[in-house]
Structure formats: C-alpha cells, structure tokens
Amino acid sequence: MTEIFGVPIAALFGQLVLGLVNGCFYAMLSLGLAIIFGMLNIINFAHGALYMMGAVFTWFFLSTWNLSWWWSLLLAPLAVGIFGIVVERVFLKRLYKVDPLYGLLLTFGLALVIEGLFRYKYGVSGLPYGIPEVFQGALNLGFMFLPKYRAIVVVATLVVCFTTWFVIERTQLGAYLRAGTENPPLVQAFGINVPAMITLTYAIGVGLAGLAGVLAAPTLQVSPLMGSNLIIVVFAVVVIGGMGSILGSIVTGLGLGLIEGLTKVFYSQASNTVVFMIMALVLLVRPAGLFGREK
Amino acid sequence: MKRNLITALAAAIALLAATGAWAQAKGKISGGVVKIGVLDDMSGLYSDIGGQGDVVAAQMAVDEFGGKVLGAPIQVVSADHQNKPDVGANKAREWFDGDVDIIVGTVNSGVAIAISKVANEKHRLFIDSGAGSTRLTNEDCNPYTIHYEYDTYATGTATAKAVIANGGKTWFFLTADYAFGKSLQLDTTNAVNAAGGKVVGSVLHPLSASDFSSFLLQAQASGAQVIGLANAGGDTINSVKAASEFGITKKQKLAALLIFDTDVHSLGLNAAQGLYAAEGFYWDHDNDTRKWSKAFGAKMGGKMPTMVNAGTYSSTLNYLKAIQAAGTDDPDAVVKKLKEMTLNDATVKGGKIRADGRMVHEFYLYQVKSPSESKGEWDLYKLVSTIPGDQAFQPLSLSRCPLIKK
Numbered sequence: 001m002t003e004i005f006g007v008p009i010a011a012l013f014g015q016l017v018l019g020l021v022n023g024c025f026y027a028m029l030s031l032g033l034a035i036i037f038g039m040l041n042i043i044n045f046a047h048g049a050l051y052m053m054g055a056v057f058t059w060f061f062l063s064t065w066n067l068s069w070w071w072s073l074l075l076a077p078l079a080v081g082i083f084g085i086v087v088e089r090v091f092l093k094r095l096y097k098v099d100p101l102y103g104l105l106l107t108f109g110l111a112l113v114i115e116g117l118f119r120y121k122y123g124v125s126g127l128p129y130g131i132p133e134v135f136q137g138a139l140n141l142g143f144m145f146l147p148k149y150r151a152i153v154v155v156a157t158l159v160v161c162f163t164t165w166f167v168i169e170r171t172q173l174g175a176y177l178r179a180g181t182e183n184p185p186l187v188q189a190f191g192i193n194v195p196a197m198i199t200l201t202y203a204i205g206v207g208l209a210g211l212a213g214v215l216a217a218p219t220l221q222v223s224p225l226m227g228s229n230l231i232i233v234v235f236a237v238v239v240i241g242g243m244g245s246i247l248g249s250i251v252t253g254l255g256l257g258l259i260e261g262l263t264k265v266f267y268s269q270a271s272n273t274v275v276f277m278i279m280a281l282v283l284l285v286r287p288a289g290l291f292g293r294e295k
Numbered sequence: 296m297k298r299n300l301i302t303a304l305a306a307a308i309a310l311l312a313a314t315g316a317w318a319q320a321k322g323k324i325s326g327g328v329v330k331i332g333v334l335d336d337m338s339g340l341y342s343d344i345g346g347q348g349d350v351v352a353a354q355m356a357v358d359e360f361g362g363k364v365l366g367a368p369i370q371v372v373s374a375d376h377q378n379k380p381d382v383g384a385n386k387a388r389e390w391f392d393g394d395v396d397i398i399v400g401t402v403n404s405g406v407a408i409a410i411s412k413v414a415n416e417k418h419r420l421f422i423d424s425g426a427g428s429t430r431l432t433n434e435d436c437n438p439y440t441i442h443y444e445y446d447t448y449a450t451g452t453a454t455a456k457a458v459i460a461n462g463g464k465t466w467f468f469l470t471a472d473y474a475f476g477k478s479l480q481l482d483t484t485n486a487v488n489a490a491g492g493k494v495v496g497s498v499l500h501p502l503s504a505s506d507f508s509s510f511l512l513q514a515q516a517s518g519a520q521v522i523g524l525a526n527a528g529g530d531t532i533n534s535v536k537a538a539s540e541f542g543i544t545k546k547q548k549l550a551a552l553l554i555f556d557t558d559v560h561s562l563g564l565n566a567a568q569g570l571y572a573a574e575g576f577y578w579d580h581d582n583d584t585r586k587w588s589k590a591f592g593a594k595m596g597g598k599m600p601t602m603v604n605a606g607t608y609s610s611t612l613n614y615l616k617a618i619q620a621a622g623t624d625d626p627d628a629v630v631k632k633l634k635e636m637t638l639n640d641a642t643v644k645g646g647k648i649r650a651d652g653r654m655v656h657e658f659y660l661y662q663v664k665s666p667s668e669s670k671g672e673w674d675l676y677k678l679v680s681t682i683p684g685d686q687a688f689q690p691l692s693l694s695r696c697p698l699i700k701k
Contacts, residue, residue: 011516018509116338123598125343126532128563131540138542144512147540219540220505221532221561225340229505264509269472272501 014144015261021150023257024157025212029230030237030249031161032208035168038244039181039201041100042092045108047234048227049115050206054080054213055222056118059127069132072214080210081203088202093195111227118224126223135218153215160211161250164204168246177201233272236279242292252290324367324624326394331357331611333400334386334410335425337375340503340529341402343557345425348604349373349400351594355587356611364618376401380409391417396624397614400607404428404475411440420626422614424606427527427553428478429689432653436696438630443654444606445575447475448689451483451525451552453573453660453682458521458550459490466550467519468497469510469534471526479525479552482689495519503529507537515543524551532558539566555601559663559675568665575658576602576642577676587641599673605642610654613638613646647684651696658687 029051036044057079058072067075087110095103131149138145168174180187180194188194220226237256241248256275263274270277282290333353335345350373357369372395376383383406387398391413398414401407402425414421415437423431424444431442455466466487470476476499484494496517498510511534514522522543524534531551538544551558551570556577559567578588578599587608591600600608617632618624638646638656646656661676669675691699 008516011512014512015509018506018512021508022506119338119342123343123557124338124340124529125557125561126529128561128566130563130565145542147542149540150508219537221529221536223529225503225529226505229503261509265513268498268500268510272504 010143012262012265013141015265016258017141017144017146018150019258019261019264020254021153021257022260023254024154025216025230025253026234026237026257027161027250027253028157028208028212028215029234030241030253031164031246032205032212033234033238034241034244034246034249035164035208036202036205037238038246039177039205040092040103040198041096041181042103042107042202043100044205045104045231046087046111046114047107047206047209048231049111050080050084050209050227051213051216051230052118052224052227053083053114054210055129055217055220055226056122056127056213056224057210058214058217059129059222062129063127069214069218072217073211076214077207077210080213081207084203084206085199087206088199092202093198096198111231115224115228122224124223124225126221129217129222131218149218153219156215160208164208165246165250233275236275240275240279240282240289242289245289245291245293248289248291323365323622324618325396327367328394329364329367329369329615329618329624330390330395330397331369331371331614332387332390332395332398333371333373333607334376334383334390334398334406335373335400336378336402336406337373339378341378341425341527343561343598344528344555344601345400345402345603345607348591348595348598348600349425349607351591352600352604352608353399353611355591355594356608356615359612360615364615365622365624367624369615376403376406376410378403378406380405382406384409384413387413387421388417391419396420396626397422399424399610399614400603401425402603404430404478405473407431408435408474411435411437414439418626420614420630422610424610425603426475428474429482430474430478432651432689433695436651436698438652438698439626441610441630441633441648441652441654443610444602445553445573445658446482446653446688447479447553448482449575449658449687450573451479452486453658453687454550454552454571455483455486455492455523456490457571457660457679458548459487459492463521463548463550464492465519466492466494466521466523467514467517468494468523468525469507469514470497470499471530472499472501475527476525480523483523483525483552497525500526500530505533507534508541510534511538511541511543515541515547519547521548521550524549525553527553528555528558532562535562535566535570555603556599556673556675557601560599560673564664564666564669564675567663570663571679572661572663572676573658574602574661574676575656576600576605577659577661579674579676580659580678583641609638609640609643609646612640645684649691651691651694651699653688655684655688657684658682 054076057076061067061072135149138147184194237253241252263271333350335349336342353371374386387410397420401423404426407423407426422441427447429446429448468480470480554572617629621628621632634648648654660679
C-alpha cells in the first residue's frame with residue numbers, strides 16, 4: 001500500500017474524515033459564538049454549558065417521555081433557546097453598554113453554575129444514549145467504514161452552517177440584524193424592534209449550541225463535563241477565524257478538525273495542544289484572525 | 296465594645312475547653328482529636344469513582360467505630376484536589392501542618408504521588424484507595440504511604456490473563472498520557488509477554504479526550520486481536536462507545552484494563568456486555584458487601600459504591616483499629632501496627648499490608664452481564680474467578696521499592 005511518512009494513505013484518509021466530523025462540532029459551536037459576539041458583542045462563555053444542556057435534554061426526553069432522537073432534534077435546541085431568552089432578558093441586556101469583559105465574567109459564572117447543578121443532579125459518569133435505529137451500521141467508503149451516524153452529522157452541520165450564513169449575509173432579516181447592531185437608534189427609528197431582534201439572535205446562537213449537543217449525544221459521553229472539555233478549543237477556533245466572522249468560524253472549525261485529526265496520527269500527544277499552537281501563530285501574524293477585519 | 300468583649304470571652308472559653316480535652320487525651324492522641332482528610336476529585340471526571348462517595352464511606356467507618364477512639368473524637372474533613380498535583384500537595388501540606396492525621400481516598404495517580412511525597416516529608420499517613428499507578432509502591436514508595444484497594448498491576452494482569460486464555464494473543468494499547476495510563480500499559484505488557492502474547496503497538500491519548508474514533512482506527516489498522524484500554528473513567532466510556540459505533544468489536548476484542556461499576560452503569564449493558572472487569576470489590580459479591588453497599592446507597596441516592604469507596608471505608612476503619620491497638624495515634628506506631636494486623640471487615644477479607652506499602656487481598660475477575668442476564672439497574676457483573684492476594688499483586692521479588700532489601 002502507498003504510504004506517506006510511514007502512514008498508509010487509506011488510514012490517512014480515514015483520519016481526515018474523522019477530523020472532519022470533529023470539525024463539524026467545532027464549526028457549529030463556534031458559529032453560534034461568532035453570531036453572538038458579532039451581533040451582541042458578548043463573549044458567551046456559557047456556550048459549552050448550553051451545548052451540554054442540549055445533550056442532557058436529549059437524554060432526558062428519551063428516558064422520561066420516551067421521545068425519539070428526532071423529537072430532541074427539534075425540542076432540545078428550542079428548550080436551550082428559551083433558556084437563552086431568559087438569560088438575555090434577565091442578565092445580558094444590562095451589559096450591552098459596558099465593557100465586554102463583564103459579559104464574559106457573567107457568562108463564565110453562569111457556565112459554572114449550570115455545570116455545577118447538572119453535576120449535582122446527574123454525577124459525572126455520564127448518561128447512556130444509543131445511536132438512533134435508522135442510522136445504525138456503517139458506509140463503506142473503500143478506505144474505511146464510516147458509521148452512518150457520523151456521515152449524518154457532517155451533512156446536518158453543513159446544511160445548518162450554510163443556512164445560517166445565508167440568512168445573515170443574504171436576506172432582509174439578516175440585513176436588519178447587521179444594521180441593528182451597527183446603529184441601533186437609527187434602525188429603531190425605521191420602526192424595527194431592535195431589542196427583540198437582539199434577544200432572538202442570542203436565542204438562535206445558543207440554540208445552535210443545543211443542536212450540537214443533540215448531535216453529540218449518541219456518539220460522545222453525555223455528561224455535565226462534556227461542554228468544558230470542548231469549549232476552550234471552540235474559543236480558539238473563534239479567535240483563529242476572527243472574532244465575530246461567521247464564514248471564518250465555519251471554515252476554521254472544519255479546518256482545525258482536519259489538522260487535529262492529522263496530529264492524532266503523527267504525534268497523538270500533541271492533539272489537544274495543536275489548536276493552541278496554531279492560535280498563537282495566527283495571532284502573531286494576523287492579530288484580527290484569519291477572516292477578521294481590523295476595527 | 297460589649298459585643299467584642301463577649302466574643303473574646305467565648306473564644307477564651309472555647310480555647311480552655313479545647314486545651315482541657317487535649318490534656319485528657321495527652322500522650323495518646325495528638326491534638327485531642329483524630330482528623331481524617333478525604334482529599335479527592337470532587338468535581339472532575341473521576342468524582343463518581345471517588346469524590347463524595349469517599350467522604351460518605353469514611354464517615355461510615357467512623358460511625359461504625361463509634362465516633363471516638365481512645366476517648367478522643369474522630370472527625371472527617373474533605374477537599375477537592377481538582378486533579379492537579381500542585382493543588383493536592385498544597386492541601387496535604389496545609390492539612391498535615393494543621394491537625395489532620397491521615398489522608399484517605401484520592402483518585403488520580405499524578406496527585407496521589409505528589410501527596411505521598413508530602414506524607415513522607417511530614418511523617419503522616421497516606422492510605423490511597425483511588426489511584427492506580429504501581430509507582431506508589433515501587434519507585435515512589437515510602438514508609439508512610441499505603442496503597443490499598445487495587446493497582447494497575449492487579450487489574451491489568453487479571454484482565455490480560457483472562458483475555459489471552461480466550462485466544463487474544465496480539466495487543467494494541469490505547470493509553471491515557473499520564474502516570475496512571477503508562478503504568479497500566481507497562482504492567483499489562485509484562486503480563487501479556489509472560490503469558491505468551493505479543494504487543495504490536497500503542498497510541499497515547501490526552502486525558503479527557505472527547506473523541507476516540509481516531510485512536511481506535513489506528514488500533515484497527517494495527518490488526519491486533521485485542522485493543523487494551525489503558526485509561527479510566529470517562530475516557531474508557533468514550534472508547535467503548537466509539538468502538539461499538541465503528542463496528543470494531545466485531546473483529547477485535549476490547550479489554551478495559553481498569554473499569555469501575557459506575558462506568559459500566561453509565562455505558563449501559565448493551566455497549567459493555569462481555570467486557571472483563573477486575574476489581575477488589577463489587578457490591579453484589581456476598582452478604583457482607585451487599586449489606587454494606589445498601590447502607591452506602593441509602594446515603595448516596597441509590598448509587599452503589601465503587602471499589603474505591605469500599606477501600607476508603609476499609610482503610611479508615613482499619614486505621615482506627617490500629618490506633619486502638621497501638622494505644623496512640625503516633626504515625627510510626629500506627630503504621631507498624633497496620634503492617635502487623637490482618638484486615639477484615641465488610642469489604643476486605645484477610646488483607647495484609649506489606650513492607651512496600653502494598654495491601655494485598657483477594658481480587659476478583661468479573662464479566663459484564665448481557666441485558667437479558669441483568670435483573671436490575673445495578674445488576675452488572677457475574678463472577679469469573681477469584682484470585683488469591685499473593686497472585687493478584689506484583690510479587691515483592693519484582694519490587695523496585697528501595698524499602699525492600701533483596
């Protein structure tokens with residue numbers, strides 16, 4: 001078999017595909033963060049906790065009300081979104097006029113509280129959740145067997161990411177949103193309810209985190225700590241992509257997933273640090289991130 | 296002003312009362328109180344294995360003993376080491392400089408090794424039931440550290456022997472990249488080689504890696520018959536979950552070299568069935584363990600104890616018995632007594648503590664039941680074999696501990 005640096009090409013392809021799957025989670029989570037930062041100027045440190053909530057709700061719906069994964073796909077992001085609305089109305093709206101640091105501190109505290117409560121209730125060993133019946137089995141790609149479910153994750157992520165990008169960059173609603181964050185009084189003067197729009201944006205941003213949680217539940221350990229294991233990497237993705245850049249967060253998320261996958265083959269010990277090395281390099285060369293604009 | 300005066304008065308009275316108690320127990324119990332510190336992962340990935348369960352277990356031992364030893368009260372205090380060796384070592388130093396007599400519990404080998412060094416420096420006792428690394432009784436052994444319930448040699452060797460006997464000759468390891476994982480891989484490799492098997496490769500993964508599919512694919516490519524999981528807790532759970540998703544278990548066998556009943560409970564029997572589990576304690580082993588575990592469960596919202604919890608209970612109880620027998624809480628006298636005693640309680644039968652600090656006792660090899668065999672939420676294992684203590688643990692002839700003169 002052909003080899004690159006002693007690794008068979010087939011194995012390499014396999015690792016790249018897996019990297020892409022992980023990249024999908026990074027992309028979907030960093031997308032939500034980018035929207036929230038871009039529109040609200042809030043660094044949402046509670047994102048990991050909300051992703052965890054999405055996954056735990058998925059488990060809860062199945063074990064308590066026997067609702068299938070499909071229902072969770074709809075209900076869990078909705079529930080997380082509603083939670084987001086409460087958080088925005090009660091806490092965040094008071095912070096728009098002050099330094100973003102306050103938003104960061106508030107959401108960080110919120111994340112600790114949410115995780116603590118879930119840990120108290122469910123422990124850390126995790127809650128069992130199987131792969132939905134229809135997606136059991138694997139696809140033969142020639143060089144590897146890809147479980148059907150992981151393929152679905154990739155497709156779903158691409159659809160969601162593209163839709164979000166399209167709505168914000170190419171539709172009237174998106175234009176209102178972008179204008180509303182640029183100059184709220186002017187847009188309000190045109191008769192558009194800016195505060196409601198901001199609330200909705202936050203709800204959608206955290207809803208995306210909830211959705212990522214639903215997608216993660218069948219493949220990863222559903223536990224109160226699952227968010228904090230991931231969130232730091234996701235922040236690195238947002239920083240590399242350029243704070244608030246929607247396209248940047250999607251491309252960087254997928255790209256870093258691939259790079260991480262390669263690292264796992266060649267020097268697995270570095271697989272959890274490679275993202276940060278890249279972040280340091282990018283910040284040295286382009287302080288605003290790969291897709292960011294200097295303000 | 297008046298209030299200040301009253302406060303001062305109250306403080307003075309409290310002080311007097313304390314000195315009075317001290318005078319009474321003087322010469323027997325230092326500080327007039329026996330303080331047991333549970334220093335554990337209270338909030339991180341191992342907190343379901345040790346954590347709050349260890350605090351409850353230590354308190355159960357104290358209650359069983361009657362709450363007093365040689366006339367002095369017994370207290371249990373606890374703290375979170377956050378899986379950070381420096382946090383653990385600092386807390387241990389603070390406790391030992393104060394009036395804490397012994398540290399028990401403590402999952403995470405990295406932290407445990409750091410604490411054992413402080414124990415040696417301060418001449419106070421550390422009985423570890425939670426960490427796995429055999430370094431605690433080999434390179435890093437000292438007279439004040441006792442390694443209680445299990446270690447990576449015992450779990451790795453028992454599992455490897457059973458898997459090889461069933462035809463799994465070639466091995467590939469997925470190893471957690473820190474003291475514990477490396478120690479588990481080393482001990483299991485020795486067992487594999489001794490039983491005529493062969494290790495064809497390994498990959499190190501970071502602690503709490505969330506996705507294991509990539510590592511499993513490398514294991515699959517190696518063509519080994521057995522994939523040895525030299526990790527624990529959430530890492531083991533995610534490895535097993537991904538292996539069943541990628542259909543790896545159809546051609547290759549998984550061997551979880553350290554798995555706890557809480558892990559199996561969380562995985563669900565569907566994903567975990569057929570796995571071997573080598574443990575020093577399982578709640579449903581005999582009447583004594585069932586009775587003790589039910590009492591534990593009643594205090595923990597129905598959760599059954601892990602072998603770490605059982606070890607924390609047993610080590611606390613036997614420590615108190617040793618104080619009673621020695622007539623003092625002087626650490627040197629208590630360690631001497633502990634090493635002479637035969638340990639017997641609800642969870643340990645005929646245990647002995649060796650000169651290197653290793654507590655040897657009967658060890659058990661279980662297999663995870665299939666969903667149809669299980670009769671309840673916590674009905675997880677069936678017994679495969681019982682391994683006598685002198686065969687379960689690393690023999691002293693192989694010891695790398697400087698305390699052992701050869």
